[in-house]
Amino acid sequence: MKKIILAALLCVTSTLYIGYSVVFANNEFVYDSIMCQQNEEMLIERKANIHMKNEVINGLITNYRNGFDISRKERHVLERIVEAEAGGENISGKLLVANVVLNRVESKDFPNSVSKVVFAHSGGTYQFSPVANGRYYSVKVSKETKNAVRRALSGEDNSGGALYFAARRYADPGNMSWFDRCLDYLFSYGCHEFYDK
Structure with a gap:
């Protein structure tokens, strides 16, 4: 019984860790995408001499x-x-x-x-x-x-x-x-x- 509970706990913990890693990676991707968009907007402003x-x-x-x-x-x-x-x-x-x-x-x-x-x-x-x-x-x-x-x-x-x-x-x-x-x-x-x- 202890082995089954331990196995279930490990599965849940692994799933949470993988989910956290995916969310963290997605947040880094979103942050980089926003930075890229802001850089593009700055380049447009520079070209327009704003x-x-x-x-x-x-x-x-x-x-x-x-x-x-x-x-x-x-x-x-x-x-x-x-x-x-x-x-x-x-x-x-x-x-x-x-x-x-x-x-x-x-x-x-x-x-x-x-x-x-x-x-x-x-x-x-x-x-x-x-x-x-x-x-x-x-x-x-x-x-x-x-x-x-x-x-x-x-x-x-x-x-x-x-x-x-x-x-x-x-x-x-x-x-x-x-x-x-x-x-x-x-x-x-x-x-x-x-x-x-």
């Missing part, structure tokens, strides 16, 4: 630029670094971090892909502390972070051209000294300060 006006959102001037067409893998890298760096921030704070990474991708002074920017290091020092301390690899990306990344990739830019950011209260004083000496302070938002060269 531009949205700048506006102020959460006290930040938000500009609209051409969107970014990146691979799914690159999008996941961007989502993870935004979650690791700004998981406790509101959506504007997350959008800021995403845009700093994208600003670097566009800058001649940095690598030209999201992955290369996020994993860049010099002399053993990584550009993004969550990569160095491993937090990048352990975060669970929230829906809000995915939304912020989607908005940044579609061209919504609230960064004012910032190429650097730091959380002064958590940063090494030596690193912050370099920020203060070598970079131009732009503004603060949430727990981050934003800079340009």
Whole structure:
């Protein structure tokens, strides 16, 4: 009798797991389909030379630029670094971090892909502390972070051209000294300060 109950329980559990896997796979497919449709709409807007006006959102001037067409893998890298760096921030704070990474991708002074920017290091020092301390690899990306990344990739830019950011209260004083000496302070938002060269 115990064997029959155990066999029935295993069948039900397997069915639930397979059903969950199919639903999860379908959700990933639906998400990718929506992203593809949004990218197509952005391309149509670009071809028609449609531009949205700048506006102020959460006290930040938000500009609209051409969107970014990146691979799914690159999008996941961007989502993870935004979650690791700004998981406790509101959506504007997350959008800021995403845009700093994208600003670097566009800058001649940095690598030209999201992955290369996020994993860049010099002399053993990584550009993004969550990569160095491993937090990048352990975060669970929230829906809000995915939304912020989607908005940044579609061209919504609230960064004012910032190429650097730091959380002064958590940063090494030596690193912050370099920020203060070598970079131009732009503004603060949430727990981050934003800079340009």
